[in-house]
Amino acid sequence: MRRIWWIVSVLAASFTAADSRGQSLNLEFDDGVSGWRTVLDGVMGGRSSGRISQTEPGVLRFTGSLSLENNGGFSQMQTTVPTGSLAGADGVQLRVRGDGRTYQFDIRTSDVRLMAGAFSADFETRKNEWVTVRLPFSAFKLYNFGRLVSSPPRLRPELIESVGITLADKATGPFEIEVDFIRSLTADAKAETETKTDATQPPSLADLARANGLTTLLSLVDAAGLELPADTRITIFAPTNAAFEKIPAEKVAFLTSPEGLPVLRTILRHHIVAEALPSPVLLRARGVESLAGQRLAVDAEALSVAGGVLLATDAAFDGGVVHVVDSVLLPETRTIADLVGEDPHLLMLAGALGAAGLTSQLGAENDGPWTVLAPSNEAFAALGEDVLARIAAEPRRLNEILAAHVIPSRVYRDEMLAQGSTRSLGGGNTIAFTLSDGRVTADGASILRADIPAANGVVHIIDRVLLPDSAETSTRSENASDGMTRGVTRERALLLIERAIERGVPLFNNGNQEACAGIYEITLIALRDFGSAALTPELRRALGQALTQGAADRDPASRAWTYRRALDAAAAHLAR
16 A cells, blocks of 8 residues: 555656646656656667666666667657646756757657657757757657658647657667656746756766865875766765775875876776666665776665765765765775685686686786686596696697686676576687576586676686586597597687677777777687687787787787787688
8 A cells, every 4th residue: 555655646746736727747757767668669670779767866867779770770768648737838848968969859649649650859969968958849740650741630739648758860879868857838937947957056076075075085086187987977985084094194105106096096986886876776786886897785784885884875966976985995906817826726727827828818918807717626626637637738628628717798696697698708608507406507517606806807716617518528538530620620710709809899899999909819819729720820820920919019909900800810711
């Protein structure tokens, strides 16, 4: 019963009473975004996405990505409104903050029912700026399947039954628009809106920090020269001045020195999430990812984030929201290679990585992110001395086995079952995630310790060595014919290149050229070291030259292209 009354109150709060001509539309989202739904081009085979969320109390957020594949190209959100809620109005007005793209406001009426149509009017947005858009009903035209309807009926405001916002500007890529309110447009409402807009501008981060005694954080942000994301709203977990005072003076001196500034920037980025998360949304999450790339665990019962207790929440500023915490949140600064090398339970894995020349790939030279399924010492020992000896004697086999334990992305344990499966490094092996006896397993291996954070990824310690199909076969039978080995190796090498490019291109296009170069680099190493049956000596030398040239290039974009050209050459050779 309490839930029913809550739903009733939410719906009632969305609208205000009006005169005898009907209600006056006034959507302000103070009680959530219940009732809104997405309509995507997937209904016609397209692949665009869309998601509705609450960024902060009173703000609706519509995000996604527009795709033109399969004749798609639109993403829409809509909601029903009470009949008569716009009777007597001159139009609609809405306050939005967008990404500079052109959107459509859609209206559907009970007397004009089209399969894929609505009365629509375009409106412009300004990137990262709040603007009030006023759309008189005279600006709306009737469309069906994207085409203008000839001799349309007139738009009758008293029969409006739903409203929505659509992006269909034929430009692929991510989008984001936030909505503060949607209202009836009348002469009186116009003046009221302008007054509200001027009065509710949130403060800057600097003003908010000074007003709330967060001056140490502000000074460190300035000292680090940290630039906050300009293209998205963010959440900042702000330690108090007292929290910073707990850090020894010599460490503060190092962090603010030229040598320590990169570490300081990483620490500060660990306090920032690239999404505005009001406290009700935050406390429903198990964890959120910081700009440093590591997870911040959320404990709703303890009211804490990464161990820092929330002292104050939901302080809005012009770029998002601030939550105050009682301690500095420290990221893991050691790499995967460091962690493996220092853990006494992973001594055999550390030795194998060293023997294969892969330690540096999981070290400070490569930001990743990687997920490593790390077999324990006991897992290696269970293979037996003879198998271990044969593996150690063949670099090709050793590299293939180790690559089967590396995933070229961060995957936490609580994400595995939803993901179902993933490809290992280079696409050479599929890792299936399942639930067995109440425990999550990776390709049948039980996870002994999960979610060990690293500066360039995450480590899970597992109880057995994962043997990819070809490696498992070769450890148990040494009698495979050369012709069969050559065929499998050629096919796998082509798949390895295909998967590397498939993962690398989106990273490069999204500005993470370092991670793209890392994927290509390890793929080239794998080809060079265990692709001898398919590659000519000349091509293997060319791959080695590309690796040498790339290692000397400090520009990640240039390095990625050097590696990509070498991969394309190898693919062309293998496809002959």
